[in-house]
Amino acid sequence: MLNLSPEAILASLPKLPAFPRIVTQILAVLDDDNASLSALVNHLQRDPVIAGRVLSAANASQFAHRTLGGVSSAVSFIGMRRVREIVLTTSMLDFSRNLRVPKFFWEHSLAVGICTHELAREFNLDEDRALVAGLLHDIGKLWMAYLHSQEEQKVEDILSSQPRPLCEVEREVFGMDHCAIGAIIARYWKLPEEIIEAIVEHHRPNRPDLGKLAAAVHVAEAICNGLDLPLRNDNQVIEISVPALQALEMDWNADMSDLLGRVDARFQHARALVQ
Amino acid sequence: MAVRLRYLPLSALTPGMALGRPLVITDRGRITLRLPAGHLLTEPGLEQLLAHHAEYACVEVEDPRTDEARQADEEKQEARLREIFRFADPDSPEIAAFFNALLAYRKL
Numbered sequence: 057m058l059n060l061s062p063e064a065i066l067a068s069l070p071k072l073p074a075f076p077r078i079v080t081q082i083l084a085v086l087d088d089d090n091a092s093l094s095a096l097v098n099h100l101q102r103d104p105v106i107a108g109r110v111l112s113a114a115n116a117s118q119f120a121h122r123t124l125g126g127v128s129s130a131v132s133f134i135g136m137r138r139v140r141e142i143v144l145t146t147s148m149l150d151f152s153r154n155l156r157v158p159k160f161f162w163e164h165s166l167a168v169g170i171c172t173h174e175l176a177r178e179f180n181l182d183e184d185r186a187l188v189a190g191l192l193h194d195i196g197k198l199w200m201a202y203l204h205s206q207e208e209q210k211v212e213d214i215l216s217s218q219p220r221p222l223c224e225v226e227r228e229v230f231g232m233d234h235c236a237i238g239a240i241i242a243r244y245w246k247l248p249e250e251i252i253e254a255i256v257e258h259h260r261p262n263r264p265d266l267g268k269l270a271a272a273v274h275v276a277e278a279i280c281n282g283l284d285l286p287l288r289n290d291n292q293v294i295e296i297s298v299p300a301l302q303a304l305e306m307d308w309n310a311d312m313s314d315l316l317g318r319v320d321a322r323f324q325h326a327r328a329l330v331q
Numbered sequence: 332m333a334v335r336l337r338y339l340p341l342s343a344l345t346p347g348m349a350l351g352r353p354l355v356i357t358d359r360g361r362i363t364l365r366l367p368a369g370h371l372l373t374e375p376g377l378e379q380l381l382a383h384h385a386e387y388a389c390v391e392v393e394d395p396r397t398d399e400a401r402q403a404d405e406e407k408q409e410a411r412l413r414e415i416f417r418f419a420d421p422d423s424p425e426i427a428a429f430f431n432a433l434l435a436y437r438k439l
Contacts, residue, residue, distance in 0.1 A: 116342060133381070134384060135384040137384075138384060138386070177357075180360065219418050278429065279433075281415060282412065282415060282416075282429070282430075282433040283433065283436075283437070284411070284415075291415050292415055292416075292417075292418060293415055293416050293419055293426075293429070294418045294419050295419060295420070295423075295426070296423075296425050296426060296429050298425055301425060307428075308425065308428035308429045308431070308432045309428050309432075311432075311435075312432040312435075312436065313336075313352075313432075313435055313436045313439065314352060314389065316432070316433070316436040317336075317338030317387075317389055317436065317439075318338060318387055320338060320436075321338035321339060321340055321387045322340070322386070322387065325340040325342075
């Protein structure tokens with residue numbers, strides 16, 4: 057057992073690839089569409105790699121005969137919200153892929169990010185925060201796989217032979233679970249408290265005063281596992297938290313096909329774009 | 332020919348496709364475009380969707396499967412879902428409702 061401490065985790069964080077600053081800038085400054093247009097275009101024009109990603113993704117979203125040539129036209133054609141969404145997603149995926157963990161990790165993060173974003177649209181939550189919370193909900197697991205791959209494999213081996221809660225097995229092997237580790241990382245990156253709560257609570261969202269964002273990430277992860285996004289033999293749904301459903305005022309007896317269809321289509325489209 | 336519903340990104344939509352479900356586009360909670368199920372997509376209609384920053388639509392596509400093949404697909408989807416839910420509490424009403432919602436979509 058590693059018996060990790062918060063201090064040991066903090067000391068390890070400089071070993072991670074640099075966290076994309078534009079994510080925290082978008083979350084902190086760029087909430088207001090009108091005030092943020094020029095600020096976002098300025099950011100993009102200073103970063104040719106991200107600007108190229110935005111244009112590539114924007115062009116792939118258009119009909120075949122139209123090609124967008126610059127960041128400003130991309131913003132006006134596909135909309136400010138969509139550009140912010142592309143910047144957040146591609147920045148976070150680049151970060152995850154720089155960790156060189158198996159593809160499943162970042163595909164799962166992408167799926168949960170998109171699904172949390174769709175839930176935010178459906179239930180009126182902040183969309184940027186929802187996307188980032190979903191993309192980062194398993195950042196503690198990525199940390200485990202990047203810095204302690206043998207112990208991470210041990211967790212997988214235990215779970216494949218006996219049905220036990222993931223976090224319980226992680227605490228046995230690491231001394232902490234990926235939710236607690238993720239919270240330390242997110243706090244170090246100065247992410248909003250609402251996102252930190254979502255990272256901490258997504259496996260055990262049973263507090264009666266549960267925040268809506270934490271509830272959305274929990275439900276999104278269950279949806280993605282239930283839809284096999286991405287496909288993996290050991291996808292599981294063990295519980296769906298009643299306080300989470302209550303926090304979102306969500307009723308599964310209503311027709312959810314439209315929500316599920318949007319999540320499915322967006323994931324398949326985004327995965328094809330980033331591969 | 333039978334049809335089935337598919338959710339496709341805007342870039343995969345073509346003139347002549349029919350909406351399988353109503354399409355409602357909102358901006359900050361306000362409805363900016365609403366099209367009914369069955370609406371036939373045209374080139375100007377697709378441009379209109381683009382102008383409203385639509386991203387996806389549910390359309391009808393041809394379903395070449397026989398009745399037997401369709402039934403076999405549905406059984407396969409249900410078996411996979413039971414595998415995913417194998418450790419969930421089958422007596423929980425929330426789990427049952429969630430299972431049924433996922434199954435309804437996977438059978439589309």
